[in-house]
Amino acid sequence: MHINTHTYYSLRYGTLSPEELAQQAASKGVRVMVLTDINNSSGLFDFIKACRDQGITALAGIEFRQDHRLLYIGIARNNHGYMELNHFLSKHNLSCTKLPRKAPAFNHAYIIYPFGNIQPKELTENELVGIQPLQLRKLISSSFRYQQHKLVVWQPATFANETGFNLHRHLRAIDKNILLSQLTTEDTANSTDTLVSPEKIKQNYAQFPEIIKNTEELLKQCSFNFDFTAIRNKKTFTGSIYDDKKLLEKLTLDGMIYRYGKNNPLAKERVQKELHIINSLGFAAYFLITWDIIRYSMSRSFYHVGRGSGANSVVAYCLKITDVDPIKLNLYFERFLNPKRSTPPDFDIDYSWKEREEVLDYIFKRYGTQHTALLGAMSTFKGKSIIRELGKVYGLPKEEIDQMIDYPESSQDDQLKQKIHNIGGLMTDFPNLRTIHAGGILISEKPITCYTALDLPPKGFPTTQWDMYVAEDIGFEKLDILSQRGIGHIKDCTRIVLQNKGIDIDIHQVEKFMEDKQVQKQLQDAETNGCFYIESPAMRGLLKKLKCSNYLTLVAASSIIRPGVARSGMMREYIQRFNNPHNIPYLHPVMKEQLEETYGVMVYQEDVLKVCHHFAGLDLADADVLRRAMSGKYRSKKEFQRIVDKFFSNCKQKGYPDKITHEVWRQIESFAGYSFSKAHSASYAVESFQSLYLKAHYPLEFMVAVINNFGGFYHTWVYVNEARRQGACIHQPCVNNSFYTTSITQKDIYIGFIHIQNLESKFAKRIETERQQSGDYKTLDDFMKRTGAGRENMVILIRTGALRFTNKGKSELLWEMHLLLSPQKKNHLHQRLFELPRKNYTLPQLARSKVEDAYDEIELIGFPITLSYFDLLETNFRGGLKATELIKHTGKRVRMIGQLVCIKYVRTVRQQMMHFATFIDMDGNFYDTTHFPSSLQAYPFKGYGMYLILGRITEEFGFASIEVEKMAKMPIIPDPRGR
The missing domain is CATH 2.40.50.140 (Nucleic acid-binding proteins)
Structure with missing residues (x-):
């Protein structure tokens, strides 16, 4: 008879996981229970699974609170009722409005008000009042004395015992950002808010049998049925499964001719095989929706990169979802989609950081806000953050908290600090905040509120209240619409090349780029500054060590640079074997058979599958679960341990020496969590080649694009230095030549106004707009009148040299500017009907050095332009070698x-x-x-x-x-x- 239970998804309030709540309930003999987390439905599906494991009937509900005050509890009579509750909460979350004191009329849900908050005459047919055992004595003097048919048992459950209550109090203090000693009884649940056996509840309400009967009747009328095996995504693209199949086939075959020509039997065979699997598993609509998004973005001239395991698909390649050729790289489709795969796949599509929001906007408008949502994520309490939060709860100064974090062993003799560590251990991995997945988006067949209430984070798009793990559990395959600045570099560079040199580059001619001798040499020389994914010092070193000059080697390099390979010691081993490919010491003949392409080293996620399958005898489904678990994409610890045990027992049965088995496992374990799929590495390598081609042939335009996207491994000055090294003449900002962003004409690069610190952005853009409308600025007075420049902005521009077109020194300009801006001569941003002549003032020559200019540039731009740091050295020594x-x-x-x-x-x-x-x-x-x-x-x-x-x-x-x-x-x- 528990109609009001909480898990730790009642953020900074509940103390039990869904599994713990179900286990506690089973131990008390509870057979039916309603989950009513506060203002969210995050934990419902985990709760349903946990209750099924314990033989408990799980029901759905939500507890509605406003400003920490309990308003009412909603209990779904059925799945429609759950949708109503989610829709109601979502409406207020998305409109940023407060929940009403009185609940609206629901057709398929009950509303339970707390005893004392409402009068009988205000209740509708589906509304009841919950009364706690301690409140029963008030019933005699209440207006509900003769209205007991409207009362139900209210025994909230928030924690399991006294320890749980203590943890709850700490969570509440963290939530309210107050000291533990400042908590009031209104801030916390009652210490009696625990699960109670049905017998105990009947004993507590023995004098009020009607209340018990009402509660039992309410629970009997409620149900929540859910099939975890069904696919939740939009089922069709055209409105017909048959039409989807035909459309996908046509688009793929058209794309096959574009990619492979008319007579490629291998491509035809692979396409037919993939189409059969896609259609038989019901994923045609998923491919078509992704194609539709790509079609839209290409119509807007947006660049994209399709990566992840989706690049294993020839169909995806033919649909231009990816630019990776799976046949060329021998990528097997089963890594992405196979009849044994128990979880749905996903596509990762990268766009420029400038264009991602427009793509998302299209998706929401194309498929409807009721059926589309961003995927949520959970930020949890971990490590240092826990100690910091609990330290504040006890009023500890920052210095002591830092000491506890940096030297935890020193806290063992301090009773209070030991208590903090103990409490911190209890709340580790508790959900703390609902956030947004990096790029996940769901397109649902039914309204999203059938499965979750929605939040509205700062991104401005509706977002689910559960994460990717729940989405996977309940049958959603997400699309990952991501952003990165590397694509911005590429697109901006092609635009600048067209403007600066009149050359229109087809950036999708990747095969041509891979065969380009200049590109190959640049790659081999590790001249990769600014190039996507291959510009870091570690990557430059790796490219040189591998003498990398081709696509396949770069694909491998893109994967072995990952932390997992390096940490296992296999990156160094790979380099040695690559340079000395003879007499490689393979751990076992199976390792040679499966990993000869990578010299016996596991480089890709697929290698984990190969080794687990062929070496340890795991089937591909188990091998994939193992791989996913190690990468943090699978949550069942029990299932994971079963497969690990099976790995070792299979190796034992095969007669492998323990030493070899453990070494293979060590490599898998240290590698799998950080590895890329081969298709993912191949996608990165494609983008790297696009960047390499642009840098090899248009280095100045490319560096300007990198500078303007504020992206890359290094600070802006490094890219400015690279442009100068490539032959550019770098100029300070200039009001008659610069734009808001950095610009280039032939070999002259003008730093953009955006790089000037503390210069107002609106004013900076006005400089550009006014010049384009009315021509170059003629004098200082002309500039100030036309732009309405104020004193602070003028000082900044003068000190950066942006007004050097006047042929006057900075000191002279500062004097003249102050005279023009004197109180009697206020500057107005409009044209005067008659211009009065200005008085000319003669000022003495004021000496100024380039060193002073360099220091102005360092202060206001972040790096010197007039001189380099080498020019500023006190010594003339420049090093023994270059x-x-x-x-x-x-x-x-x-x-x-x-x-x-x-x-x-x-x-x-x-x-x-x-x-x-x-x-x-x-x-x-x-x-x-x-x-x-x-x-x-x-x-x-x-x-x-x-x-x-x-x-x-x-x-x-x-x-x-x-x-x-x-x-x-x-x-x-x-x-x-x-x-």
Whole structure:
């Protein structure tokens, strides 16, 4: 008779997982129970599964609260009632309006009001009042004394015992952001809000049998039926399954001719096989919906990259969902979709960060807001955040909280701090906030509110209250509509090339790019600064070590750079075997048979499946569950452990030595969680080649595109340096030449106004708009009148050199600007009918140096343009060698001067800190350094700037770096103005 139970999805209130709630209920003999989490339906489907495991009838409901105050409890009479409750909550969430004090009329749901909040005459037929055992004594003097047919048993359940109540109190204090001692009884549940056996409930209400009867009748009239095996996505694209099948076939065959020509028997065979599986499993609409999204985005000239396991599909390739050729790469479709796969697949589609919102807007408008939603996610309490929250609850100062986090062992003798650690252990992994999945979107056959209430996060699109795991459990296959700046680089570059050189590039001619000799050389030389996914120091080093010049090697490199391969030690092993492919020591003949392409090293997710299937004898379904579990995409710990046990027992039966079995498992375990599918790596490699082609042939336009997208591994100044290295003439911002973003004409690159710190964006855009409408600015006075510039913006522009067209010095311009903006001469943003002549003032010549200009640029733009940091060095020494000469002097000690680009922080096996760093020399070329703990402790980094480095040149497979012995930060010429 529990009509009001909570799980920990009642955020910062409930203390029980759905599984724990069901187990507790079963132990008490409860046979039917309603889940009513506060203002959400996040946990319902986990709750249903857990109750079925315990033989309990699970019912659906929602507890509605406003500003922490309980208004009423909704209980669904059936699935329609659940939808009504979700729709009601969603309406208020999406419109950002408060819940009403009185519930609306529901056709298929009951409303339970708390005793004391409503009078009998206000109740409708489907509305009742819940009364708790402690409230029964008030019934005699209540207006409900003679209206007991409207009363039901109200025994809320929020925690299991006293420990749970204590945890609940801490959660409430965190939620309200107050000290634990400041909690009032109104802030928390009653200490008696636990699950109670049916016998105990009947005993508590023994004097009021009508209330017990009412409750039993209510529960009998409620049901919630759910089939977890059904597919929830939109079932058809055309309105007919048959028409979907025919349309998908036509589109695919048309695309096959585009991709493979008219006479490719292998492609025809593969297409027919895939179409048969797609149609038999009911996924034709899913493919067509994805195609429709791609069709729309291409009609808008949006670039996209289709990646993930969907790139295993030739059908997807023919539909232009991906640009990866599965036949060329020998990718098997079964990794994406197969008759044994128990979970639905998904497509990952990347768009430019500038265009993703428009694509989402199209999807919502095309398929309707009632049937479309972004996928939610759960942020949980973890590690340091728990200690920080609980420390605040006890009023500890920040310094003590930091001490607890950094040195947890020091807290063991402190009773309060030990208590915090104990409470923190109880709430670890509890849901804390509902957030948004990175890119997931659902398109449902039925209204989304059949399955969930909806939130409205800052993105502005309706979002489910449960996450990808629940979506998968209940039969949704999501689409991942993601954004990345790499696509923005590519699109903007092609636009700039068309404007600057009149060349229209077809960026989808990837096969041509892969065969381009200039592109191949650039890849082999690791000239990849700005190129998607392959520009980091680690990736540049890997490319050189693999002498990478082709697509297949780049595909492998895109995967082995991932943390899993590196952590298992197999990235280094792969490099060694790649460079010495003879006499490779395979762990077992099966490993050679399955992994010969990758020299016996697991590089892709598919390799995990191969090894588990062929080495350990797991079927592909179990192998895929294992792979998914290790990557965090499968939640059943029980099922996972069953497969792990099966892995080891199968290996035992096959007679493998334990040493080999455990080594294979170690590689799987350390690798699988961070690995890419081969198709995913191939998709990344395709985009990398697009970037490489543009950089190889249009390096200046490409770097401008990278700068304007504010994306990449490095800071903006690194890309400006790269443009200069490639032959560009870099100019300071100029009101007559610059635009809001950085621009290029031939080899002249003008830094955009957007890069000037503290310059008002509206004003910056006005400069560009006014110049385009009325021509170049003639004088300082002309500029100020036409733009309505104020004092602060003018000072910034003058100091950055943006008004140098006047041929006046900065000091003179500042004097003139102040005179023009004097209180008697207010500046107005409009044209005057008659212009009065200005008085001319003669000012003395005021000396100014380039060093001062450089410091202005550093302060206002972030890096110098007039001079480089090398020009600002107090010493004339520029290093014993250039970066390009290091490889010729392996083993020698060298002194180098370098500007620090970035640092990678790493801990050794002894948990000591070491660094890998990247510098540029005076020619703008990268070189890399290694700082072992002993050197780092004696000669630590002291922020960004210029460094003198003494070290020995080392080389590994053609990649040179410097093992640092000593290092010192170099002084630069100070600002003459004494700033």
